[in-house]
Amino acid sequence: MALHRLLGMKIGTPTPDTLDDFYREIGLEGGNGKWGSAAAPDQIVITESPYRQLREIRVGCEDEADLAAIGKRLDHLGVTYDLSGGKLKLEDPSNHWSIEIEPTEPFDVPAPPARVGNRPGDRPRRGQRADVIGESSPRPPRRLGHVVVGTPEIEKTRALFVDGLGFRISDSVAGLAFFTRCSMDHHNLLISPGPVPYLNHYALEHDDIDSVARAATLYLRAHEDAQIAGPGRHMIGGNIFWYMRDPSGTFFEYFADMDLIDDDQAWQPREDWPLEDSWSVWGEKDQPEVFFQPHDIEDVIAGYQKEDETR
């Protein structure tokens, strides 16, 4: 595997301080515009921008030979890039996101303390209260797992990330949405339709359903209008999910237990997921309309168009 890790993203917002406060509140570690978990620091970088948007995606590959191979494929696509200092950098010509790829060591966050639970016929938790009850604060998010972007240029975006950079398609929906991975996660980048390029949501991995639900519940008690969707379990990717809105207007997802693909040859991507019935195994049946029409989408469109005039 050439690409093996989503290193991080840079997110733009008119109010960086608000996002700093938000990430501190939900238990990420860092400060001054750089946030992550204890094991995976600096995955989210905040920068001041005229409107909320995705600024950059950073991806890890195995070695410098991968960078050369990606460069050749970009040449073939006619996409310009800079390969120097051990990194390959480019601007996505359709969406104007910066992309950085660099060799990094294989990595996973360390396994959290296991929970002991009972189920039919297998009941090891005896004489002992559920451990989640004894946790004085919710377990924190462990890492940034995926980003979901909207774009008016689905095919060009798919071609850049898949044919050019080497992301692999795990599943797709009606040729309209591509679940792609640059690691063993079922998806690290979901390319979906949008009126302009924008960041639909980003997803933070939690330990399990207890951790997702407890952290989400506590956040929603303090921010009643932040609910977007969930809890539920997705069909595509298989992950438990709970979506909320961060103070900048971007949705964030707490997720756990996503499908993992460690054998590219053995995995069979499905292209026939039905548009109308592929949102969840349990939870809300349909994907809420707000996903396609975020509350501030008119501001995002106006912001993008204004910036586009200066390009």
Ligand SMILES: [Fe+2]
């Ligand atoms: Fe997601």
